[in-house]
Amino acid sequence: MRAMLWVVGVVAGVLILLGLLLEAVRWLIIIGLIALVVVIVLGVIKGRQVMQHQSRRR
Template identity: 65%
Template sequence: MRALLWTVGVIAVILVLLGLLLEAVRWLVIIGIIALAAVIVLGFVRGRRSAQNYPSRR
């Protein structure tokens, strides 16, 4: 009986930790996507600024 309780307890702890880890990974992915979008927007804005500062010769 004691072994069964230990087994159930260990499995419960593993499931809780796995749930927390998956939740953290989900938030990290969301933060990563937001950061990637910000970098793309900033790169586009800075690129347009530098293109306006240095007009191309024709």
């Protein structure tokens, strides 16, 4: 799961940079930002699940 988050994050970063370089293709920036938000949200959700799972063990 962590590897998938990294891949989506890297793809989002590449799309944002590509969108900035190619100013005519503004939708790449939007897609990259959406993907970045998705990665952040998934990371927070998974982090909370891991923290709750660890606290149940104790």
